[in-house]
Amino acid sequence: MKSYQKLTTDVSQITEAGEEGADGKPLCHQKLSAWWLGGGLLMVATLLSGVTVWVLGQIWWDQHGIPFWSKCTSVPENRRFDCYPERNVIVTRELCEGRGCCFVDSERPLDRMKGVPWCFYPPDFPSYTLGSMNETDLGMVGFLTRKTKAYYPKDIEKLHLSVEFETDSRLHVKITDATNPRYEVPLDVPQATKRAENPLYSIEFCKEPFGLIVKRRVSGTVLLNTTVAPLFFADQFLQISTVLPSTFLYGLGEHESNFLHNLEWNTLPLWARDVPPAESYNLYGVHPFYLLMEKGGAAHGVFLLNSNLMEVVLQPAPALTWRTIGGILDFYIFLGPDPNLVVRQYQQVIGFPAMPPFWGLGFHLCRWGYETSNKTWEMVKAMRNFQIPQDAQWNDIDYMNGSRDFTVDSERFASLPQLVEDLHKHGQYYVLILDPGISSTQPPGSYWPYDEGLKRGVFINNTQGKPLIGNVWPGFTAYPDFSNPNTHRWWLENLNRLHALVPFDGLWIDMNEPSNFIDGSTEGCSQGELDNPPYVPGILGGFLSARTICTSAKQSVSVHYNLHNLYGLMEAKATASALVEIRGKRPFIISRSTFPSQGRYSGHWLGDNQSEWKDMFWSIPGMLSFSLFGVPLVGADICGFFKSTSEELCIRWMQLGAFYPFSRNHNSQDEQAQDPTAFSPAGRTAMKEALELRYALLPLLYTLFHRAHLQGDTVARPLFFEFPKDEATYALDKQFLWGRGLLVTPVLESGADSVTGYFPRGVWYDYYTGSSVNSSGESLRMAAPLDHINVHLREGTILPTQKPGGSTWLSRRNPLRLIAALSQNANAWGDLYWDDGESLDTFEKGDYSYLVFNVMQNTFTSTVLHSSVEATYITVEKLSVYGVREEPKTVTVSGKDWPFTYLTNQVLSVSDLRLPLSQGFYIRWM
Numbered sequence: 001m002k003s004y005q006k007l008t009t010d011v012s013q014i015t016e017a018g019e020e021g022a023d024g025k026p027l028c029h030q031k032l033s034a035w036w037l038g039g040g041l042l043m044v045a046t047l048l049s050g051v052t053v054w055v056l057g058q059i060w061w062d063q064h065g066i067p068f069w070s071k072c073t074s075v076p077e078n079r080r081f082d083c084y085p086e087r088n089v090i091v092t093r094e095l096c097e098g099r100g101c102c103f104v105d106s107e108r109p110l111d112r113m114k115g116v117p118w119c120f121y122p123p124d125f126p127s128y129t130l131g132s133m134n135e136t137d138l139g140m141v142g143f144l145t146r147k148t149k150a151y152y153p154k155d156i157e158k159l160h161l162s163v164e165f166e167t168d169s170r171l172h173v174k175i176t177d178a179t180n181p182r183y184e185v186p187l188d189v190p191q192a193t194k195r196a197e198n199p200l201y202s203i204e205f206c207k208e209p210f211g212l213i214v215k216r217r218v219s220g221t222v223l224l225n226t227t228v229a230p231l232f233f234a235d236q237f238l239q240i241s242t243v244l245p246s247t248f249l250y251g252l253g254e255h256e257s258n259f260l261h262n263l264e265w266n267t268l269p270l271w272a273r274d275v276p277p278a279e280s281y282n283l284y285g286v287h288p289f290y291l292l293m294e295k296g297g298a299a300h301g302v303f304l305l306n307s308n309l310m311e312v313v314l315q316p317a318p319a320l321t322w323r324t325i326g327g328i329l330d331f332y333i334f335l336g337p338d339p340n341l342v343v344r345q346y347q348q349v350i351g352f353p354a355m356p357p358f359w360g361l362g363f364h365l366c367r368w369g370y371e372t373s374n375k376t377w378e379m380v381k382a383m384r385n386f387q388i389p390q391d392a393q394w395n396d397i398d399y400m401n402g403s404r405d406f407t408v409d410s411e412r413f414a415s416l417p418q419l420v421e422d423l424h425k426h427g428q429y430y431v432l433i434l435d436p437g438i439s440s441t442q443p444p445g446s447y448w449p450y451d452e453g454l455k456r457g458v459f460i461n462n463t464q465g466k467p468l469i470g471n472v473w474p475g476f477t478a479y480p481d482f483s484n485p486n487t488h489r490w491w492l493e494n495l496n497r498l499h500a501l502v503p504f505d506g507l508w509i510d511m512n513e514p515s516n517f518i519d520g521s522t523e524g525c526s527q528g529e530l531d532n533p534p535y536v537p538g539i540l541g542g543f544l545s546a547r548t549i550c551t552s553a554k555q556s557v558s559v560h561y562n563l564h565n566l567y568g569l570m571e572a573k574a575t576a577s578a579l580v581e582i583r584g585k586r587p588f589i590i591s592r593s594t595f596p597s598q599g600r601y602s603g604h605w606l607g608d609n610q611s612e613w614k615d616m617f618w619s620i621p622g623m624l625s626f627s628l629f630g631v632p633l634v635g636a637d638i639c640g641f642f643k644s645t646s647e648e649l650c651i652r653w654m655q656l657g658a659f660y661p662f663s664r665n666h667n668s669q670d671e672q673a674q675d676p677t678a679f680s681p682a683g684r685t686a687m688k689e690a691l692e693l694r695y696a697l698l699p700l701l702y703t704l705f706h707r708a709h710l711q712g713d714t715v716a717r718p719l720f721f722e723f724p725k726d727e728a729t730y731a732l733d734k735q736f737l738w739g740r741g742l743l744v745t746p747v748l749e750s751g752a753d754s755v756t757g758y759f760p761r762g763v764w765y766d767y768y769t770g771s772s773v774n775s776s777g778e779s780l781r782m783a784a785p786l787d788h789i790n791v792h793l794r795e796g797t798i799l800p801t802q803k804p805g806g807s808t809w810l811s812r813r814n815p816l817r818l819i820a821a822l823s824q825n826a827n828a829w830g831d832l833y834w835d836d837g838e839s840l841d842t843f844e845k846g847d848y849s850y851l852v853f854n855v856m857q858n859t860f861t862s863t864v865l866h867s868s869v870e871a872t873y874i875t876v877e878k879l880s881v882y883g884v885r886e887e888p889k890t891v892t893v894s895g896k897d898w899p900f901t902y903l904t905n906q907v908l909s910v911s912d913l914r915l916p917l918s919q920g921f922y923i924r925w926m
Ligand SMILES: *[C@@H]1O[C@H](CO)[C@@H](O)[C@H](O)[C@H]1NC(C)=O
Pocket: 025, 026, 027, 028, 029, 030, 213, 222, 225, 227, 228
């Protein structure tokens, strides 16, 4: 029987339950008779094996006269979808069957420990039914209805399903209440205007129970199949599950975990929370996006545009369940097929990251507890004294008077304005911390931020309509409501006043989960459903207001229940526009809490970590995850925040941190100093060299940021993005790339003098010497003395590097050295984006230079595709070509004979070139 219904193009099919798809296989669930039969066989088998009592004890019948146990035992363990995820409840048979679910009283307590549910949905658990669908300009729409109520309150009986074929690689599926409008995330997302013509996907529907199946057309790979478990859509409990085509799953932040997720019954809660990172906790930011590698090297991604408290359950089927307690189910599915394209397509929806100022890519130094501006100043002078590169000095909350925002301690930080002036005179920059909580206890008339905030109604209110009061660093505080445009104006005016006092260049917005040292508020929280929803995902603390404000609190766009996860994003947006207004230059902002589209306004540091080797390791998966989330400006506190570091750890961490896109050494108060000047001469020198390496590579890093801003390319990049067909790269998170061709292999353990790294197939060149290794796709052990970090160039790449200086202000004026690493066909490619490093929208306004470098047929060519005055200040001084197999007889530069050196490790160097960057040139060797 072939009864599937063809709708519109061949993009979609509708299938009735139990009927056959085009390939003759059932598309929805198998018919109940199959369960009956399977169950019967199982019963016979079990009887024969002699465990009669146990089996008889399991016989229950449902309304169709089907014994429960047969349906239930036929569900393989890894396909059990949890019907009773509530915590702090001992799930008994009665409770479980009260929900109409299967109860398997495991005799193996270990299973429970592993997380295998023993209360799970039977295959025919009632769910929604899809009615007929109508075509629309962009896709199709239909209604989903359910006859029986599910077990959560305010179950919604009629849903509206819309499926839009937005682009060939992007599918948009939205399920919401058909009758009443619900909260939706206030994010500007692009609206498609015409239907995709040649989509990479096909979609099929199962009508009853409702399910959606998305396939990659070219391979037939099933990317999503939501028929595996029932859909729930109650007011405060929304759930949808799918099987996955592989276990290679990444993303879903912010968590401390390996880059490649573990699918062995792993629940990831997503709720912005102030807590030192630890495994399985929900951390500062929320990113409901995953990327999955399919068999054969194609990738796809899924984004759930929902800002409510949620959790994602991963299980070994492999399968995934989204469980959220508000909003709607609004999915974007990206078909890649290349992982780089998936991340690009995701950012086409959430927005491309901002272009950071060039100085933002320099080295930043900070600690909590400098105590005075004089001591902070001494730090800066010591760095200069040892000629260690530094672009920005920071202060933590100790600069404030009583930890109050927008104040400066007029005694201990009396010389702060002079310090900032001195920084500026040296072409260096100053960054301040700012917390959202506004002290509410100052005498009226003495603290403008609060007085004026009250007057303008900018604070988040409690259920009684009064500002909600929590407790943060300055004591009792009110919380600005950044969803209110008036708050942005007030925030700007406060920043303007502070800037008049201390002309800071960038801002570090901390504590913006928002954090609260008391749970909820000084008056606790309401007992209503917004503070105590019927279901609470597995967050730290077990309740919504743990270390934050009451979720019943009122904000101008909606209740905090819906907006909590957006707090850091909305604050960053307000702060970025204020900085633009105040300085008229590109804003530099680092935020602790983040949400999709954060990259448009800020970068992120990975939180309050410890001076431990394992924390140094965790920073790599953390950094790579934020690359997927469209927040490329990311790094961890170099040498660790809490605890005291050792010299060895700090050297290794400075070496790794030289390759964080955002590179800051930050220390806690009362710990041993850990800035580069605090160590032995050898340690200090090793750190200085690591930073000089970073500064040399900044033209490359800046160009990578340009590509991120332009089209959503990643900066710090997982290896599998470049080698998607090489499965050996899928789990790598101790190494990473910058762009397509610079491989970093740091030492992550103590006492090591060598390091083992994986080299995908091809020729790789040692960055420093140009010596090559021809890898067959293997792990190689390399020397790694304490003063050395292994960096390799992939064949076929050309890097622009620059002579380092004490700051980017100096290094930006230095001559360039270009390094070409030849492919086995003796080709190479690279590019350079160059502008003044700080003006707004230089690319958009055309005030930039863009150059492409090529090697073909023994000729290096620099081609200027776009030019601005900035490039005329820079010269190319040296070209090194790695992998020149035979010693050339002559070298010519734009036609003229030129001296050169050639080393036996196949490195050709041509020096003293003095070629203006703004003009094309070629260098030929024969
Ligand atoms: C989707 O899942 C259902 C339930 O497991 C299964 O019967 C069906 O064959 C699957 N469909 C596809 C296309 O994989």
